[in-house]
Amino acid sequence: MAASRAPALSPKPPDCGDCPIRHRAVCARCESDELAELERIKFYRGYQAGQVVVSAGEPMGFVGSVVSGIATLTQTMEDGRRSMVGLLLPSDFVGRPGRETAAYDVTATTDLVMCCFRRGAFEKLMLRTPNIGQRxxxxxxxELDAAREWMLVLGRKTAREKIASFLATIARRDATLRPGAADGGIVFDLPLTREAMADYLGLTLETVSRQMSALRRDGVIRLQGNRHVTVPDLARLIEAAGDDSDGGLPG
Amino acid sequence: MAASRAPALSPKPPDCGDCPIRHRAVCARCESDELAELERIKFYRGYQAGQVVVSAGEPMGFVGSVVSGIATLTQTMEDGRRSMVGLLLPSDFVGRPGRETAAYDVTATTDLVMCCFRRGAFEKLMLRTPNIGQRxxxxxxxELDAAREWMLVLGRKTAREKIASFLATIARRDATLRPGAADGGIVFDLPLTREAMADYLGLTLETVSRQMSALRRDGVIRLQGNRHVTVPDLARLIEAAGDDSDGGLPG
DNA sequence: CATGGCAATTGATCTGCGTCAAGGAAAAGG
DNA sequence: CCTTTTCCTTGACGCAGATCAATTGCCATG
Incomplete structure (x- = not known):
């Protein structure tokens, strides 16, 4: 969990089949020559768990998307209060065309591989390729919808509901990533520490811990170690979340 | 303050000089024939204060932007808890190309005029006119940035800070709408009831009221009636907001 | 001018979550 | 392996903000 800085090129770039820019973020409707152009300007970056990708206010020369691993988007006040404003899972896009500097701290919470494009080159390509802008x-x-869903969670839900909403979101996202496995319930690993969950949910880490324990006591979830979660009955979890049919994941 | 439904055409459509779609939302870089096309498919709608523009889940056949007046975007849980996820001020855009139904309740809080385009026609125009999509x-x-700023407010700020953040946002927005008037401080009218403010800030209306009174007692703001606010010293208000240089307005 | 209805204020009380503090469990590192 | 560090859990207590309840002020409208 070293938190040093210099990003390193990933030793073995994943092949194009793994690149969400091509398959999800940008090129769903691109012509082949546009694809070729994207190929020319793309490159991969790897980060270790705990590493800072960029800090808020720093120049950010690239845009890109997550290939594998998980990153967070956080904001911090001068007095240290912190709020997570987005959780970046594989295929999520990072960076803003037309902006010089990063608006938020981006941190890898697991080992992370990103597929990147130099911002300038990407912007020029966007001008010539409407599909990219459309996508x-x-x-x-x-993302805006997801952020707005989350405003309801932050502003109006109880601690227990917040935790349940978070778990339900992860469970659903995980379930779509690898379907099947409905046997003993949904099983996944939490991508965040209790503290990071607290920052995401507007709680303290102690409250997160207590509510996790409460959900365990009530049989809504099972825990093996700190991170490994089993949800025997997703419906019960969603019920505990006071769900307004949420589901989006703020990324 | 009737809350009936049927939208009415505004009696006297504002001239094009007032249309933010043309001037802000879409056409900053459009060619004249694109402008002409936009002119052909645009129309105006007027709503009375309290009227519902669309309800979440209903089909929404148009997109558009606010010409004058104020509208809110809200989400409601089955048990009645409500959260405002956006405040729509003049020039803000509403609606989502490519989506059939409204994701949120849109309600006029003052008399409201919107400049609209049929969704289908707008989408077709977007395909032919990259600038519109870019804009x-x-x-x-x-908006996404603003929503994320607001997540920090909702998750990490105290009641007093929330109120101050809200007032500072309105004050700033109002100041840019009509500059000058720095004489006796910034003066504006609150666009929302205490209850609507509470839904925006994740508080109860009683807490909003108490904190408004507290800010008045402390001389940070002055109140004439319930809605009319004077801010003698914006710096003090921003200080009270625990400001992390916020400023965007979630719309 | 009275009257009814809605919005806002203010007070009293309760409670969910934050704060402070002390261990315990699980990785990381030698 | 043991040590160190990081992360997590649990308890005791206090407080900010919710809840419950009563008034007050402000338009409307008859």
């Missing part, structure tokens, strides 16, 4: 608009609108 | 992407990214 980016769709993704941004999805 | 929409920029606006959406701004």
């Amino acid at each position: 980016l608009l769709e993704m941004t609108l999805d | 929409l992407l920029e606006m959406t990214l701004d």
Whole structure:
């Protein structure tokens, strides 16, 4: 969990089949020559768990998306209060065309591989390729919806409901990533520490811990170690979340 | 303050000089024939204070932007808990290309005029006119930033800070709408009831009221009636907001 | 001018979550 | 292996903000 800085090129870049920019973020409707152009300007970056990708206010020369691993988007006040404003899972896009500096701290919470494009080159390509902008608009609108869903969670839900909402979100996302496995319930690993969960949910880490224990006592979830979670009955979890049919994941 | 439904055409459509779609939302870089096309498919709608523009889940056949007046975007849980996820001020865009139904309740809190485009026609125009999509992407990214700023407010700020953040946001926005008037401080009218403020801030209306009174007692603001606010010293208000240089307005 | 309705204020009390503090469990590192 | 560090859990207590309840002020409208 070293938190040093210099990003390193990943030793073995994943092949294009793994690149969400191509398959999800940008190129769903691109022509082949546009794809070729994207290929020319793309490169991979690897980060270790705990490493800072960029800090808020720093120049950010690239945009890109997560290939594997998990990163967080956080904001910090001068007095140290922190708030997570996004959780970046594989295929999520990072960075903003037309902006010089990062608006938030981006941190890898697990080992992370990103597929990147130099910002300038990407912007120029966008001008010539409407599909890329279209796709980016769709993704941004999805993120906006997710952020707004989360405003309801932050502003109006109880601690227990917040935890349940978070777990349900992860469970659903995980379930779509690898379907099947409905046998003994949904099983996944929490991508965050209790503290990071607290920052995401507007709680303290103690409250997160207590509510996790409470959900365990009530049989809504099972825990093996600190991170490994089993949800025997997703419906019960969603019920505990006071769900307004939430589901989006703020990324 | 009737809350009936049927939208009415505004009696006297504002002239094009007032239309933010043309001037802000979409056409900053459009060619004249694109402008002409936009003119052909645009129309105005008027709503009375309290009227519902659309309800969440209902089909929404148009997109558009606010010309004058104020509207809110809210989400409600089955048990009645409500959360405001956006405040729509003049020039803000509403609606989502590519989506059939409204994701949130949109309600006019004052008399409201909107400049609208049929969704289908707008989408077709977007395909032929990259600039429109580009502009929409920029606006959406701004909204996303604002929503994320607001997540910090909701999750980590105290009641007093929340109120102060809200007032500072309104004050700033109002100041840019009509500059000058720095004489006796910034003066504006609150666009929301205490209850709506509470839904925006994740508080109860009683707490909003108490904190408003506290800010008045401390001389940070002055109140004439319930809605009319004077801020003698914006710096003091921002200080009270525990400000992390916020400023965006979630819309 | 009275009257009814809605919005806001203010007070009294309760409680969910934060704060402070002390261990315990699990990785990381030698 | 043991040591160190990091992360997590649990308890005791206090407080900010919710809840419950009563008034007050402000338009409307008859």
